[in-house]
Amino acid sequence: MKTFLKITAAAAVFALAGAFSASAEQIKVGFSPEAYPPFYTQDSSGNWTGWEVDITKAICEEAKLDCVLTPIPWDGLIPALKTKKIDAIMNSMSITAEREKEIDFSDKYYNTPTAIIGPKSEKFDATPEGIKGKILGVQVSTVHAAYAKKHFADVASEIKEYQTQDEANQDLVAGRIDATQADSIALDAFLKSDQGKECCDLKGYVAPDLEVLGPGVGAGVRKGDTELKDKINAAIKAVRANGKYQEVTKKYFDFDIYGDETAAN
Structure with missing residues (x-):
């Protein structure tokens, strides 16, 4: 059995x-x-x-x-x-x-790849140049938080950490952050939700970093x-x-x- x-x-x-x-x-x-x-x-x-x-x-x-x-x-x-x-x-x-x-x-x-999403009204990509001056939301104690701190901390206005990815997504919908980074499949599921379809779109995939992302x-x-x-x-x-x-x-x-x-x- x-x-x-x-x-x-x-x-x-x-x-x-x-x-x-x-x-x-x-x-x-x-x-x-x-x-x-x-x-x-x-x-x-x-x-x-x-x-x-x-x-x-x-x-x-x-x-x-x-x-x-x-x-x-x-x-x-x-x-x-x-x-x-x-x-x-x-x-x-x-x-x-x-x-x-x-x-x-x-x-x-x-x-799977790591992605960044943001408001449909904003045009930027998943690069340090694209994240410059923005508030980027990530889930605490994840590879995405580590990646953001390594690659975007010098250019983002803030790297904001959340206990769950859903909290980051909700703050993105509410306009309290400018973008969020996470696994591309999980973010794709959010973009297909009613909230996600209304507010946001894919900005791109971050550059590989085997040391951080594994x-x-x-x-x-x-x-x-x-x-x-x-x-x-x-x-x-x-x-x-x-x-x-x-x-x-x-x-x-x-x-x-x-x-x-x-x-x-």
Whole structure:
């Protein structure tokens, strides 16, 4: 019988049909309980759905892990992992050298460009020249915040940090910031929303910076937990090979978000 994801915290009701083997290893998989469509979305019943939810389920099933999806605020995910409150993180967390000082990562399971959006009435691009004099909103403790501070701090009038990307999006709609930077897929979902369609458009993709943005998104595990890391790596490879990854992805995208097959993980 197959493994499945389930929620243990009342703060975020989550249910996926299925059953799990009595011998399956149970692990707590941390995620930030905030809307980040199409990766994490909460429906009217309080259940969490989305591409990353489904991919996490597929990876756990393949690895024969009984994964308990556990809500933790974004900036508390790494501390919770290090103190063994959770066993893994699967929450669009980019693999970076800075984070690898604290935790280990699996191989990537997706990689998409970083974008900047702004008001339709304003014409500028995703370069230091385009951001000059503007207030740029980013989510705290993300690669986007690190990138903005490195590449735009000298030219932007302010780099404003938010606890969630949704808060940055809402301030953009309200005119309290001039632009926001985040993953291109998440921002595309916002631009397709009623609010996003009305107010904003894509200004462009930021220039690559492998040191800051990393090679993609991976599952975070505790330092030295090679057994879990190896299980997740094998499962990622398997779902790519057996078509499950593509099956899930087609529900949300019309392209493969895995990124370059030849890129280093």
